[in-house]
Amino acid sequence: MRKLNSPSDLAKFRKAILAKKDPNRLTIAVCISTGCDALGASEVLEALEEEIKKQGLEGKVDIKKTGCLGFCEQGPRIVIYPQEVYYYKVQVADVPQIVSQTLIRKEIIDHLLYTDSRTGKTISKLSEVPFYKYQNRLLLENNAKVDPKKIEDYIALGGYKALAKALDSMTSEQVLQEVKKSKLRGRGGGGFPTGRKWESTRDAPGDPKYVIVNCDEGDPGAFMNRALMEGNPHSILEGLIIAAYAIGSHEGFIYVRQEYPLAVENMQLAIAQAESLGFLGKNILGSGFNFNVKIHRGAGAFVSGESSALMSAIEGKVGEPRPKYVHTSEKGIWEKPSALNNVETFANIPYIINKGSEWFQSIGTENSKGTKIFALAGKVNNTGLVEVPMGITLRDIIFKIGGGIQNNRKFKGVQTGGPSGGVIPVQHLDSPIDFDKLTDLGSMMGSGGMIVMDSDTCMVDVARYFVNFLCDESCGKCVPCREGLKQARNILNNIVSGKGKSADIHTLQQLAETLSTASLCALGQTAANPMLTTLRYFKDEYIAHIEEKRCAALVCKELLDFYINPEKCSGCQLCARSCEDQAIEGEIDKIHVIDQSKCTKCGSCFDICPPEYAAVQKTSGEVLPDVVPEGQRWMKRPWHPAEVPGPKKAKVMANPDVAISIIKSASHPILVVGSGVVEIEWEGRKLIEYLIDFVCKSGIPVVATASIVREFIERNYKPAASMSATELGSRLVDPEWKGIDGKGQHDMVLFIGLHYYMGIELVSGLKHFAPKLMTITLDNMYNPHASWSFPNASVKELINNFTVMISKSSEGEP
Amino acid sequence: MSNEKMEQLEIIDKIIDKYLGKEGVLIQLLLDIQREIYWIPKEAINRIAERLKIPISEVYRVASFYTALSLKPRGKHLVRVCAGTACYVRGGQRILDKAESVLDIEVGETTSDAKFTLETVNCLGCCALGPVVEIDGKYYGTPAPKNIEELIERKRKE
Numbered sequence: 001m002r003k004l005n006s007p008s009d010l011a012k013f014r015k016a017i018l019a020k021k022d023p024n025r026l027t028i029a030v031c032i033s034t035g036c037d038a039l040g041a042s043e044v045l046e047a048l049e050e051e052i053k054k055q056g057l058e059g060k061v062d063i064k065k066t067g068c069l070g071f072c073e074q075g076p077r078i079v080i081y082p083q084e085v086y087y088y089k090v091q092v093a094d095v096p097q098i099v100s101q102t103l104i105r106k107e108i109i110d111h112l113l114y115t116d117s118r119t120g121k122t123i124s125k126l127s128e129v130p131f132y133k134y135q136n137r138l139l140l141e142n143n144a145k146v147d148p149k150k151i152e153d154y155i156a157l158g159g160y161k162a163l164a165k166a167l168d169s170m171t172s173e174q175v176l177q178e179v180k181k182s183k184l185r186g187r188g189g190g191g192f193p194t195g196r197k198w199e200s201t202r203d204a205p206g207d208p209k210y211v212i213v214n215c216d217e218g219d220p221g222a223f224m225n226r227a228l229m230e231g232n233p234h235s236i237l238e239g240l241i242i243a244a245y246a247i248g249s250h251e252g253f254i255y256v257r258q259e260y261p262l263a264v265e266n267m268q269l270a271i272a273q274a275e276s277l278g279f280l281g282k283n284i285l286g287s288g289f290n291f292n293v294k295i296h297r298g299a300g301a302f303v304s305g306e307s308s309a310l311m312s313a314i315e316g317k318v319g320e321p322r323p324k325y326v327h328t329s330e331k332g333i334w335e336k337p338s339a340l341n342n343v344e345t346f347a348n349i350p351y352i353i354n355k356g357s358e359w360f361q362s363i364g365t366e367n368s369k370g371t372k373i374f375a376l377a378g379k380v381n382n383t384g385l386v387e388v389p390m391g392i393t394l395r396d397i398i399f400k401i402g403g404g405i406q407n408n409r410k411f412k413g414v415q416t417g418g419p420s421g422g423v424i425p426v427q428h429l430d431s432p433i434d435f436d437k438l439t440d441l442g443s444m445m446g447s448g449g450m451i452v453m454d455s456d457t458c459m460v461d462v463a464r465y466f467v468n469f470l471c472d473e474s475c476g477k478c479v480p481c482r483e484g485l486k487q488a489r490n491i492l493n494n495i496v497s498g499k500g501k502s503a504d505i506h507t508l509q510q511l512a513e514t515l516s517t518a519s520l521c522a523l524g525q526t527a528a529n530p531m532l533t534t535l536r537y538f539k540d541e542y543i544a545h546i547e548e549k550r551c552a553a554l555v556c557k558e559l560l561d562f563y564i565n566p567e568k569c570s571g572c573q574l575c576a577r578s579c580e581d582q583a584i585e586g587e588i589d590k591i592h593v594i595d596q597s598k599c600t601k602c603g604s605c606f607d608i609c610p611p612e613y614a615a616v617q618k619t620s621g622e623v624l625p626d627v628v629p630e631g632q633r634w635m636k637r638p639w640h641p642a643e644v645p646g647p648k649k650a651k652v653m654a655n656p657d658v659a660i661s662i663i664k665s666a667s668h669p670i671l672v673v674g675s676g677v678v679e680i681e682w683e684g685r686k687l688i689e690y691l692i693d694f695v696c697k698s699g700i701p702v703v704a705t706a707s708i709v710r711e712f713i714e715r716n717y718k719p720a721a722s723m724s725a726t727e728l729g730s731r732l733v734d735p736e737w738k739g740i741d742g743k744g745q746h747d748m749v750l751f752i753g754l755h756y757y758m759g760i761e762l763v764s765g766l767k768h769f770a771p772k773l774m775t776i777t778l779d780n781m782y783n784p785h786a787s788w789s790f791p792n793a794s795v796k797e798l799i800n801n802f803t804v805m806i807s808k809s810s811e812g813e814p
Numbered sequence: 815m816s817n818e819k820m821e822q823l824e825i826i827d828k829i830i831d832k833y834l835g836k837e838g839v840l841i842q843l844l845l846d847i848q849r850e851i852y853w854i855p856k857e858a859i860n861r862i863a864e865r866l867k868i869p870i871s872e873v874y875r876v877a878s879f880y881t882a883l884s885l886k887p888r889g890k891h892l893v894r895v896c897a898g899t900a901c902y903v904r905g906g907q908r909i910l911d912k913a914e915s916v917l918d919i920e921v922g923e924t925t926s927d928a929k930f931t932l933e934t935v936n937c938l939g940c941c942a943l944g945p946v947v948e949i950d951g952k953y954y955g956t957p958a959p960k961n962i963e964e965l966i967e968r969k970r971k972e
Contacts, residue, residue, distance in 0.1 A: 035940045038953035072942035220898030220937035258845060258882050259938055261951070299841050299880030302936060316840035318879045334837075375941055377900035383942035415899065449941075451899050465902055469936070475879075603908075 003278035006286040007164035010155070013277075017156045026061045026103060027081040029144060033068035033230050034262055035223075036075035040091070044076045047095040055099050064153075067143045067231015067266075070385030071131050074114070079126050079144065086126040087112035117381060117403055131382045134401050136363070138371045139347045140387045143231035148266045151273040154234040160279055162350035166242050167287035175246040175353065176202065182357035183369045184349075188214055188305070188342030189417070189446045190522065191368070191435040197329050197339055202247045204330035204337035209249040212314070212333070212340040213240055215256045215263065216298050216305035219418025220469070221449035224373035224385055225343040229256065229263040232347070233270035237293070239346030241279060242353060244291045247339055252293040253314055258300060267295055302419070302473035306521050307332070307340045309475070320475045321521035342447070344373060364390035368434035378415075378451040379406045386450075395429040398452055408657055409454040413537070417446025419466045419473075420526035422533025423459060442533040444526065458555035459538035460545050464492035466530035474524070481524030484515045488531060497558040500546035509535065550621025559620045560601050566591045566628050568615035568792040571635050575605035575616055591633040596624070611652040612782035614791040645784035648767065652782070652791050656804035662776065662788055663698070663809070666748035670720070670740055671695060672703045672728060676753030676779070678711050682799040690802040691752065692717045698809035700750070701740055703728055708753070725754055729762045733769040751786070752778040759783055819857065825850050826858045830865050840866070840876050844883050852892075853884040881936075889924040889931040891969050893917070894948040898937035901944035909945050909962050910934065916963050929970065 004010050028048060032041045045065065052061055069077060074088040080102055087098065087109070094112060101107045113122040114129050123129050126144070146153035154160070166175050180195025201209055213236060217225040229236060240252055256264050271293055274280045282290045296314050303309050304319035311333045313319035332338025348370060352360050364370050368390040374397060377383050381403035388397060394414060398404070405411050413423040422443035424431075431437055435445050453462065471485040488511050491504050512528035512535075519525045535542065544550045551559040564575070564584075569591045576584040576592055583599045586592030592615075594605070609616040653659045663669065673691065680687040688711055695702055701720035704712055709722045721740050723731075731737045732749065739746050749766070751759055763775050764785040777783040778801070780793035790801060829846045833839040840862070847858050854877050863870040877883050895901075895910045914920055917930050924931045940946045943955030947962060949969060957965065 034938075034953060035943055035955070038940055038943055038946065038955040072940065075943075217939065218936065220902075221900045221941050222937075223939035223941050226939040259935060297842060297845055298882075299845055300882035300936075301880050313841060314838060316838035316842075316876070318876055375900075377941035377944060378903045383900075385942075418899075449899070451903060451941075453903060457903055462903075465899070469897075473936075602911075 003276070004285060005278065005283075007168045010160060010164050010285065014155050014158075017152050021156060024082050027064055028061060028103075029064040029066045029079045029081065031067070031069050031075060031077050032065045033227065034260075035068060035072035036077060039075040041076035043092050044078070044090050044095065047092045048078075048099070051095050051099045052103070055096075055104065057099065057103060061103060064147050065149070066146065067148050068140075068227035068385065069126075069144050070137075070140055070227065070387075071129070071382065072384045073382070074384075084125050084127065086114060086124065086129065088114050130403065131384065131386075131401055134396065135387050136371050136389050137387045138351065138363075139228065139235070139344065140231075140373060140385060142235065143227065146232055146234075148231050148233055149269055151234060151270070151277065154232070158354070159234055159350075160238055162353035163238050163241055163279065164285055166245055166353050167285055167289060170353075172202075172246050172248060175242060178357050179246065179349065179352060182352045182360040183367070184345065184352065184360065185368060185435060186341055187344035187348075187372065187447070189420070189444065191445055194341060194345055197341070198243060198247050200327065201249075201329040201337045201339040206331070206336045208251055208336060209247055210333050210336060210338040211240060211244045211247060211249045211252040212310070212338060213252070213254040213343055213346055214305065214307075214310060214340055215254065215260070215343045216310060217257060217260075217343075217447060218302040218305040218473075219420075219447045219449050221377055221415070221451045222375045222418060222447040224375055224448055226260050226263055227385055228343050228347055228373075229260070230266050233263075233267045234274065235350060236343055236346045237267075237270055237274055237279070239349035240293065241284070241291055242349050243339065243341070243346065245289055249339070250290050250292065252291065253296050253333075254293060255296045255298060255304075255310055255314060257298040257304075264295060264297060271295070301475070302469075303475045303521075303523055306523055308521070310340065311338060318475075320477050321523070323520055344448075365432065365434045367436055372433075372445070372448055374448045374450045376402050376450050376452070379409065379454040379457070380404070380452040381406055390434045391432045393430050393432055394424065397433070397450065398429070402452065405452065405454050407654070409456065412453045412455050412457055413459070415443075415451040415453060415462065415530075416449065417444040417529070418449045419469050420444065420523065420529055421446045421449070422529040423453070423462065423537065424533070425537040442536055443529065456553050456555070458496075458551050458553035459534045459541045460492065460551075461496055461553075461555050463530050463534040464489070464496055467492055467527075470523070470527045474527075478518075478520040478524060480515050480518040481520070481527060484511050484519075485527060487511055488515075492531075495542065495545050496551070496556040498545075498549045498556075500542075502546060504546060505535065505539070505542055544621070548621045552620070554618050554620055556620070557601050557603075560603075561596070561619050561622070561624055562599060562601065562603070562606060563594055563596075563617050563619070563624050564592050564605075565615050565617050565625075565794060566633075567794040568613055569635070570613045570615065570792065572610070572613070574608045574610070578604045578608045580604070586633075589635055591628055591635055593627050593633070611654065612650070612784070612789065612791045614652075614793075649784050650777070650782070650786040650789040653776075653788050654791070656801040657808070659776070659778070659788070659790070659801065660805050660808045662774075663700075663748070663750070663805075666774065668739065668744065668746050669700050669748040669750060670703055670746050671700045671750040671752070672705065672725065672754070673708055673712075673719075673752055674705050674725065674754035674758070675708050676755070677708065679753075680795055680798065682795055687753070687798070687802075688712070689715065690799060690806070693806045694802055694809065697806055703740060705754070725758055725762055729765055732766055732773060746773065748774040748776065750776045750778055751783075754779075756781060760785060822851055822855065823857060823861065826861050827865075830862060834865070840868075840873065841880070844873075844877055844880075848883050852888045853886060855887075887924065887928070889928050891930050891950055892933065892948075893930055893966065894933045894935045894938075896936075896938045896940075896944065896946040896948070897934040898941060898944070900941035901937075901946055904944040904956075906945035909947060909957065912960075912962050913947075913966065916966050930966070 030045050076090050077088045115122050184194045185191040215225045301319050304313050306321045307328045309319040309321040373387045376386050413425045415423045467488045471489045474481045476482045512531050515528040571589045576586045583595045606616045677688040704719040704722045705725045767785050775786045777786045777789045780798040783789045833843045859873045863873050947954045
């Protein structure tokens with residue numbers, strides 16, 4: 001490549017690149033970043049290359065290998081331009097169809113499209129997927145458009161224009177003032193104003209001065225720096241060179257943790273390309289400014305992300321922090337002034353120079369400007385990288401972009417800021433998020449990790465996890481951090497294993513105070529945050545662990561008990577076979593029993609028990625029910641072990657909320673009731689009475705079979721029709737039938753209380769002969785032939801299902 | 815000295831050659847040795863100290879401080895289970911328990927046939943796919959405890 005000697009050289013070079021590019025050319029962008037690759041993106045890419053040759057498209061299609069697009073869990077993902085067709089979870093087997101159908105015939109393949117879980121509609125365009133729609137992807141947007149290994153791609157998008165502008169038409173003072181005016185704050189954690197940091201390095205005596213990119217990203221749960229460095233390395237490099245110009249530095253370092261091999265590789269290549277085009281080295285773009293940069297690989301130490309520790313590591317020493325009476329911006333690497341900023345901070349710089357500080361200030365809140373990338377992970381439906389303007393609420397991030405909590409569970413808290421941050425509970429979901437607000441809530445911005453926790457997450461265990469992490473990562477130089485964390489770990493280990501004492505909470509609080517006031521570096525000072533926030537917002541969980549030996553989230557192993565509910569066991573033997581400790585007694589067709597003296601609480605029985613039986617129970621702090629005596633273990637349930645449902649087996653409605661949302665989706669449902677509803681009784685009320693409440697509230701018409709009509713009438717409820725189950729079955733398969741009310745075919749039939757074998761036969765028939773009809777069984781016995789069925793349930797659970805369904809259904813909208 | 819050791823020393827010397835006369839290179843040098851021979855033998859520490867003219871204690875201190883550097887020999891296959899927060903809340907611990915029971919070793923140990931070493935890593939940066947396991951540099955997203963067993967068995971047969 002020829003060296004560019006002036007901004008006009010760069011402009012010409014860009015023009016030449018653009019002239020060769022055809023915006024309408026067929027291009028497939030395949031994300032091959034670390035995340036998608038873990039899901040098989042390289043294999044998909046290879047298959048694509050091969051298939052394109054095979055189907056004679058060679059030379060007519062460009063394949064672009066891009067960096068991370070952020071929606072990692074949906075990988076491997078491809079985008080086909082110019083139509084912007086977005087396919088996700090692409091497998092090698094899909095490739096021939098993609099080539100023949102979408103590339104050649106321009107047809108969209110429905111099953112590869114993204115389905116919005118809330119509306120059930122498929123979406124073909126990348127920008128219309130809700131995950132992306134509500135973001136403001138300033139820094140991440142280009143990840144989809146550039147091949148990180150090609151500098152031409154970056155230049156085509158206007159890359160290095162900001163550098164040319166700074167060098168050509170701005171003095172270094174003007175650049176610094178522009179950054180200062182933008183109010184950009186450091187994205188690595190502390191949020192220190194970037195402009196002021198640069199200024200103090202520039203003004204500090206001593207030469208040479210250094211600029212450093214911090215890509216240590218040691219916070220578990222954060223990966224935006226990896227995505228930026230892997231996906232768009234030149235944007236960081238450009239920001240770095242501009243910073244060097246503003247500060248008057250001629251030597252820079254890029255510190256990358258060794259866990260990110262692809263980031264190192266792409267950055268190394270980017271540096272070589274920038275050198276050969278003259279963006280690095282001597283007399284950059286003819287300006288007379290010289291700058292060189294080196295990559296330094298980290299060797300795996302969390303504390304190395306701290307600025308003084310990182311600089312020690314660059315010197316080749318042990319990465320331990322030092323007291324900061326004098327800031328590293330004045331005395332850093334080899335005692336020379338050193339400005340260190342996070343990857344994301346540098347990525348913002350070209351935008352600020354190109355578009356001006358006023359534009360940048362228009363995004364965000366009063367004291368936190370611009371966008372922030374969060375790494376959304378944990379128990380949320382859409383995980384990945386989310387870039388949003390500062391000031392957005394947690395609710396918007398987690399529910400609008402993140403699509404809510406996995407498996408419809410309850411949101412409990414979100415952990416922000418990595419191990420030094422804290423857990424923010426549900427009552428603060430509507431807080432606008434910026435640097436200051438997060439600190440007020442007891443957490444911090446940190447690098448932007450955001451780990452969502454649901455009702456299955458134990459907060460004491462979370463605190464223990466972080467304290468354990470920090471304890472391992474403490475460099476050991478100062479006593480409060482080294483010894484304080486060790487003591488806190490011991491206490492938390494005791495609490496989660498049921499050996500906690502009442503005084504422990506007070507001791508933890510004292511330890512936390514000492515840690516935050518007396519530690520040497522920010523790591524120690526903030527190490528208490530996970531303890532402090534969980535104690536502040538979830539103290540009741542600590543008390544339950546200590547006083548009642550109960551872990552409500554059912555996480556802490558020592559506090560758990562497993563038993564088999566005899567009302568739900570189907571005698572299938574799966575659990576008995578999976579138990580490595582032979583702690584389960586059980587023969588086929590007999591109720592199984594766990595021998596508590598042998599149980600090691602490994603949970604494998606709980607995992608293997610099929611969801612339709614859900615017989616193995618996990619509890620904590622409860623008295624276990626009596627064991628069924630040896631001679632009485634024959635199953636009382638009409639279970640049919642030879643019932644083979646075929647490949648289409650009923651999906652399990654794990655809870656009544658799922659049931660009600662399915663029922664509400666129907667436009668013309670009916671409920672078929674059999675005599676079983678008068679045989680079940682709970683707290684003096686028969687099931688039929690709960691059922692009447694349900695149909696009155698939901699407005700679903702009832703078809704009563706046989707003698708059960710009388711029971712309804714006695715209770716002042718008139719069913720819409722009465723006929724035998726077999727007769728109803730033959731009407732339902734008749735395409736001419738106009739429905740129970742003459743208004744047309746039904747789209748959903750709910751069943752309850754039919755004799756077990758009758759139910760099986762009837763629903764099995766409907767599955768084969770009325771395949772479009774949705775069938776749902778509300779009984780407490782799993783019915784494998786329905787579309788949806790409740791799992792095996794005890795009477796108590798069955799009644800609870802109805803109580804919840806009654807409270808959540810409303811008249812007029814079944 | 816055995817042939818194997820001689821070869822090792824040759825590799826080490828070649829790596830040191832690259833860095834001689836430069837400042838602040840100790841960590842990069844050790845990382846290169848780690849990559850070539852998978853651990854930092856005593857001979858390497860002595861050799862570096864001798865040729866870079868720095869105290870053995872300083873080399874040892876750096877080599878023992880960083881988790882990416884191993885002072886114990888590692889097995890042929892390196893299994894690393896991510897213990898980052900996102901992986902942890904999605905059941906990373908259970909993957910680790912399974913790996914320990916399948917390999918019959920504890921975290922940080924190497925199997926007696928020197929085939930596998932099991933380690934944890936703080937974060938692999940694939941948080942959205944958690945729990946993540948890395949085997950010989952390849953990442954596997956969201957495996958169930960059962961799959962990890964299969965993955966290990968497949969490697970064992972290689």
